[in-house]
Amino acid sequence: MTCELSETPEAARDADGPTRHARRLRLNRVPEITVYFWIIKVLCTTVGETAADLLNEKAGLGLTGVSVLMSALLAVVLVVQFRTAAYRAGVYWLAVALISVVGTLISDNLTDNTGVPLETTTTVFGVILVVVFIVWYRRERTLSIHSIDTTGRESFYWLAVLFTFALGTAAGDLVSERMDLGYWLSAVLFALVIAAVGIAHFTLGLDAVWSFWIAYVLTRPLGASIGDYLSQPTGDGGLGLGLATVVTSGPFLAVILGMVVYLTVTRKDVVETEGAARQAA
Template identity: 85%
Template structure:
């Protein structure tokens, strides 16, 4: 998946002159998201795990109710996204904080529809899939690319984060739907979603599945994968989990995420060489 997605840099148009595709919004100097490396996928899965366990933890311990927690986390996400949009280039700490918060908010959106409003998972999964398809369609019609190697205008960044939000919401609803219908348990569910991601990677490498499409399909599937891992570790042994609890599981994964993000911020191993060259030229 890493190699294939990188190939999309040359396949997707990246207009640089006025009138060459006329990308919307102000053009920052560098790409605003990291390169798709092994580190990217590890942190992404860890963030989805935290999204599941932290949402459960806040709902249980905060005393605000599902709606109150949703409003609080949405406000925090809005603040971090403002900071993210105001940065001139990719910053590991800001970017991954936004991903972690958006994973929680995406989970809470799905949980609110299911638990507070009684919307069936079949309905919410369908609605989120349609909304995500609309986001991708409008994004492509305006920018002529969905590649994350070209998140270099305000407009493209807005589409990117909107898509990310709905991938988390869709992944939550679809993952819950599969878990309920198939009743596989947490561990087998994690294996199922991991195999689905592997199948996407194999289809990309051997059958020519589009790199950008492969990336976004895998991105969606990492959400239920991370949630299944989080539930397996946090839920009581009587319910098929390990019994670590939401506090320990959330703290454990947040610690690993923090360590990896600090490492990337220092080494910049997830920044493309061309982007690094621009940085040194500043």
């Protein structure tokens, strides 16, 4: 699935004026949407789910302490991401992996520590994400990830990504646990919905930008359901492989690392914006 620009560069310049054009000084900060993107994204969500559970169980810091620690690590990586001159696969995907953990912890804190029902967290995170998209679009006139080439757009992008993970965690738990579908059936359900979005995009003309973001949200509960299915006890509907990183997260981390190294070397997911290409010329 490829995400297209929702407006032409000329229209963006007319709407934004020379000030906005002058700020577009960087290359695109996110990868091209390829099959590699979706594979790594799903694996990151799976690792995020199992890693959050592992840290909560083994770190001895409690859910709140782990949340503070991982949020601090995420903040450091995002500072590095914002300071890079262009998209770098290693930094970008490390940020995604960490934001997957933090998004999971945010949802778990609200549910486990404060007792907020999953129905409420799912609704609230959904509303917040919609608000982020509305403000982002009103300010930038596009939600396309092909034009994440200013600090403002990148800020909106990562804010949206954070709440897609929080929303996906809450929605996944709501479907698999509260609605009692189980982890395996939940994973199949989310996979089918993602496939339906892809079919609607490629055959029915569903807008590319919205197709991307809908699929992006749904890959979170898909990956989380897969992670829970592998790690949770058999009595709870899982395979009982445990929370040990070597069993559940290790193979996924190895695949993520291998693919990120491959993309770093081949640059198959690097895309330049029209404005940055003109400046480089």
